[in-house]
Amino acid sequence: MGEKTIIIKGDAGFQMLFNCSTVGILVIDAVGSINLLNPCAETLFGYNNVELSGQPIELLIPENLRSNYFQSSENYVGRHIDNPNSPGNEIYARKKNGEYFPVDISLSHYEMEGEWLAFVFVNDITDQVKTRRFVTEREVWLRNMVDNLPVMVWVTDPERRCTYLNNTWLAFTGNKLDQELGNGWTDSVCPDDLDYCLSVFNSAYERMQSFTMEFRMRHHDGEYRWIKGTGRPTYSSDNVFTGYIGSCTDVHQHKSMTDVLEKLVTIRTNELSVALQNEKEMNDLKTRFVSMASHEFRTPLSIVLSSTLLIEQYAGKWGDEKVARHISKIKSSVSNLTDVLSDFLSLDKLGQNKVELEPAKFNLKELMNQIIEDVQPLRKKGQQIIFDYDGAESIFMDNKKLRYIIANLISNALKYSEENTQVILHSIVRNGTCFFKIQDQGVGIPEEDHIYMFTEFFRAKNASSFQGTGLGLTIVKRYVDLIGGSISFTSKLGEGTCFNVQLPYQEAL
C-alpha cells in the first residue's frame, strides 16, 4: 500500500495531475478494496482517504442496488461499458451521507509486481442526467401532442419518403405505421385521385412550395372520404431542406354538404329561371291582354257613347226629363269604364317601367281650376269645393301626371263624402316645391287599412259600397314617386281624410 503511494509520489507531475484532476479517481485492488482516492473523489463522495482506505468499493454503491448492479468491481465497470449511453440506466454512486448521485465511470487497470490494480475515474453527471431527462420528457410530451392532434400529421424527408405519421392518421386508415411509411401511404389514396395527388405533391416538392389539395382517402371502414391536405417545406436551423410537414383533415361531411348545397342551388336556380320565364310570359300576356282589352273595349264604348249622344240630340228636341236622366247615367258609366281602362293600361306600363316624365310649361293655377271644373259632375248635393292657391303659377312639370294626381284625390274626397260636406283644396307653390292639401269630411279610412292604401286593387273595408277599382291611389303614388315627390295622409274614421302631396317643380320663365 505504502509502496504504491511512493510510486505515484515518485512522479511529481503525475501526482499533481492526480491531485488537481476534476475527475474523481479511485485506486482499487483485485478484491475491490479501495487503496487511494484523489481530492476530487473525496469531495464527490464526502469521505477522506483515511476513512476509505482498505474499505470495499461497495461502500460507494447504493445499498439496494449492490446485488443488482454487480457482484464485483469488474461487473460494475463492465456493465457501464456495455451500455455507455443508455438513457435512464444511469449508474448511481453513494455519498457518505447516504445521498445517491448519477455517475459516469471509466476504468483502466494494470498489474504491478503481480498485483492487479485499477484506476476508476468517476464523473458526477447529475447535471447531464437532469438535462437528458428534461429533453426526453419534452420529446415525449411533443410526440404525445402530435400523435393526439385532432388532425392527421405527416412528415417526409428530402427524398419524398414518409418518415412519420401521427396516431390520428393511423386511426383513420386503420393501418400500421410501417405499412404507411415510405410510399406506403399512397395505397390509401383513392385510385381516381392518386395521379392528381402525386402531381400536386411532386410539383410542390420541385418548387419547394406549400400546397393544399383535396382528395379521397380510404377510411378504415372501407369508405373513401374527402380529405383536405396541406403541406409545407421544413428546414433545419442551419437552413438545410429537411422535407415536408403537413396535415390532413377529414372534410367529407363538409364537402358532401357543399356538394348537396351546390346541387340544391343549381336546382333552385333552374326553378327560379323557369319561374322567372313563366312570370315574364304571364307579364307579356297581361300586357297583351290589357292592350287588347283597352282597344277592343273602346270600340263598343265608342258606339255606346256616340249612340247615346245621338239619342240625347233627338230626345232633347222632345224634352223628356226621364230620358235625359238615363242618358246622363249611360254617359257617366261610359266615362267611368273608359277611366278604368286607362288605369289598367297606366298601371301595366308603370309595372314595366315604361312610364316617363313629360315635363311641360303650364299655368298651375289654371290647371287646378280646370280640374275643379272637370270634377263638378261628381259633386253630391250641397258638396262644396273650397280652393285656395298661393305662389308661383307658371311652372315646368309633367302636367298630365299632376292632373291625374290632383283629380284623383279630389274625386276621392267627393266620392267618399256625404252630401252637404266641404272639400278643401289648399295649394302653396314656392321655392321649388308645390304643396297640396286635400281635406274632406268623409267616411275616413280604418286605421288597420292605412298601410295598404297604396297597394293595387286594395279597397278599404268601408269602401265596398263606393264604386272603384283600387287602382287610383296606386297610380297616384307611382306618379308621385316618378316625379320625385312624397304623399301621405291622415284619416279618422267618420271624420274625414287629409292627403298631403309635395312635388318638386321648376319655375318657368
Place this chain on the structure above:
Amino acid sequence: MKTVLVIEDNPDIRENTAEMLELENFNVVTAEDGLQGLELALAHLPDVILCDIMMPKLNGYEVLKQLKENEATVNIPFIFASASVEKKEIKHAMQLGADAYIRKPFDLTELMELVNKFIDR
C-alpha cells in the same frame, strides 16, 4: 256647308260619327277603308278628315302619308281617331304630319271642339 270625310272601318262608329257631324250641320262623306278614303279625299277635297288607324287594305298612317304627298290634299287638316292609347302611336301619328289625335270613345263636345278648331266657319 263644310265637308268632313270620315274614314272608319267599323260601320256603327262610322254611321254615328257621321250622324253627329250632320246634326252639327256638316256635310259628311264616309269611307269604309283607307283605300276608299284616299279616293274620296281626292274626289271631294273635304275641309277636314277624321281617320281611324287600324283598318283593312290601307291603314290610317298610309292614308296620311299619301295625302301629304299629294299637292291637292297636303293642306287638308287631318285628325286621327283611335281606340289605342299607346303613346308611341300618338307620337308616330303626329310625326307623320297629323294635326290632331282624338281618343275613342270621344264625346260630342270634344269632337266638335276639335273639328271646329280646324275649320274656318
